[in-house]
Amino acid sequence: MNRSPAKNVGRLILDYRSRTQTVNRPCDVFINHRGVDTKRSVAGLLYNHLTRLRLHPFLDSKSMKPGDKLFEKIDSAIRNCKVGVAVFSPHYCESYFCLHELALIMETKRKVIPIFCDVKPSELRVMDYGICPAKDLQRFSWALEEAKHTVGLTFDSLTGDWSDLVATASDSVIRNLIEVEEEQRYRLWKMVELLLPPEMEDRCCVSEMFSLCLYQRNKKGRELVREKEKQPGEREGVAVLGFGKREVRFFFLNSPFEQ
Template sequence: MASTSTSGRGEWAPDPFSVLEPHNKMIKSSLSVKQFDVFINHRGPDVKTTLALQLYNSLKNEGISAYLDSEETELGDYFPSAIKNAIFSARVHIAILSRRYAESAWCLAELALMFQTEARIIPLFYHVQPSDFRHIKNGVADAFSKHEENGRYPNHDVQQWKDCLQNVSGIKGYELNGQNDDLNKLCCEVVTTVVKEKKKRKIPLQVAKYEVGLDELVKDFQSHCQSNGEMKDKIIGIFGMGGSGKTTLAKYLFNNKSSEFSGSTFLFDVRGRHVKDELTSLQSQLLKDLIHLKEKSIGNINDGITSIKDNLQRTRESRFLIVIDDADHLKQLDALVPIDALNSKSLVIVTTRDERLLIQAGVNVRYKMKEMNPEHSRELFCWHAFQKQSCKSGFQNLVEGFVKVCGGLPLALQVMGAHVSGSDKSYWKLELDVAENITQRHKRYP
C-alpha cells in the first residue's frame, strides 16, 4: 500500500446537506443519538458489503464504535440527521474513495461536512488513483460534468464538493487493489490508527487531590436534581459560597456524564475570564469542543452568540454537555448558554456563588452546596497537613481549632492544611491565632 502526501483542510461553508433535503419537510421522528468514534463515508453499491462492512466489523471487534448507515441507522431515524450526528460526534472519518464515488451527491455532501470538523480524515483509495481526484479527471471529471449539467444542485455546492475531493486526495491515506490479503491488512492498520487516536482524547478532569466526602455529596446532589436516574431539567444550577466545592462537584459530573453526549465542554472561571474581556475566547472554545470546529477568532460577543446558535441549530439532533463554571452575570449565560438551540436531552450545568443569578436566568432546578461535616472536614485537613487520613499525635487540639475556623469549607481546609504542613506546633499555634482573629473580625463586621 502506498501513501499520498499530506495537505490542508477545506474552507468553512454552509451545511452541504441542505441541498439534499426536501424544501418543505415536515418530519417528526425519533433519533437514537449515539456518540461514535468513527464515521465511514462510502458509496454503498461500490463497497458497502465488502470493504466498508469488513472495516466496520473489524472496528467493532476492537470495541470501537463506528457508523455504517446500514448497521447503525434505526427505525424512525431521519436519515440526514442521523448522518450529521455521526459525523460531528466522530473523531476519525474514513473516506472510501471508489471508482463511482463522485457520482454520489450524498458521498460528496458527507465529505464536505467532514471537512467542517476537526476530526481526522483517512482516505482509502479503492481501485482508483489519488491523482484522479486531485486533478478531477477520468471518471471523476465525468461525474462532475453530470452534476453541473443536470442543474439539480447549486453551482457553489458542486464547487465545494470538488474542492473537498481535491483536498482529500492530498491527505496521507492508503491505496488498495482489492485483493483479500490487502483488505485484511488494511483493516488491521486502520484499527491500529483509530486506537491511537482514541488515546489522544482529553483525559478526565482531576476532580480533587483527595476526594473526601465526594460520594455523599454526589448522592445528595442526585436526590435533589435527578429523578429515575435522569436530570430533572436540561439546565441545572449549583450555588454556594466560594470554596464550597461547586467546581469539584461539576468536574465529577462532567467526567461521569460526558460519554453520554455527542460533545462536551467545561468552561472554567467564567467570572474571571469576563473581567479579562475573554468571553469571545470562551465562545470559540465552546464551538471547538462541542462540534469540533476549527478554532477561529470571534469579533465580538454578539457575533459569537449568532455563531453558536447557528452551528448548534445545524446539529439540533445532537446532545451536548456544557458546564459554565463560576458565573456571576446574566451576560455570561446569554453569551455561552444557547438554551433554545439545544436538544431537549442536552445538559447545561452552571456553578455560581449567587442564587439570584440562577433565578433571573430561569433555572428551576438549583442545588445548594452544604458545609462539610466535622468528620470529613477533619479528614480533608489531615490529608493536606499530614498526607494521611488521621491526625498526627499531639496535634489533635490544633486540628480541631483549624477545622472550626474553616467552617466546613473544603477550599479553606485544603489551603490551611497545606500551609501548616511540615511545620512545628509553635507555628501551627501562631497561624491558628491569626485565623481565629480574622474569623472574629468577619463575625463583627460581615
C-alpha cells in the same frame, strides 16, 4: 439443544437493551463510502472489526432503520462523530451522498482517514453533470482536495490482503480517537480551571471528576464546550455559559455520569 423459555426471554431482554444503548450513543467513527464499491468489502469489514473492539462506528446499512430520514440521520452522525473514515473507490465521485458526507466531515473539522481502494488520489475529481448546484460543486471539490492531501491508506483488491487493511485502518482509527480525546481533555480542563472558584484547592478531586465527565461522555460536559466555543472572544466563561460558579461547581461534583 433447545433453550428454556426463561433463557429465551432473558436473551431477548439483553438484546433489546444492547440495541437501545447503541441507538442512543453517539458514534465514534463515521464510515463514508460508496456502497456499490465497498459496502460488502472494506466498509463492512471495518465496521464489524471496530464493533468487536467495542467502538461505535456508523455505517448507513448497519446503523439506520426503516423510517429514518437520510440527511437528518447521517448529518447528525457526522456532527457527533470524532473521526471520519473516507473510503474512496472508482465510483465514489458519482455519488452526491458520498460527496455531501465528505464535505460535511471536512467542514466540521473532523479528523479524516482516507482509504484509496482500487483508485489513485489523482483519479478522483468532481464531475459536473449539470444537475448539481454550483455551490455544492465548490464544496465537494474543496473537500475532495482536502482529503487527497491527507495522508491515508492505499489498497489494491487484486493483490492486497483484506485482513491487513482492516487491521491497519483500525489502528489508525484508534490512534486518532486517542488524539481527539486528549485534545478534548485539555480544552475541558482549561475551562474547568476558568470556572471553578479560586478557593477550591483540591485539584486532584476536580481532575478525577473531570476525567469521568470526559471519558464517560457526559452530555452536559459536551454542551459546555460547544457553548464556550461559540464565544471565542469572551474571557469570562461564567458570563458566556450563563452559569454561576456555584452551579458549575455543583455540576462537576454531583452530576450523574453515564455508564
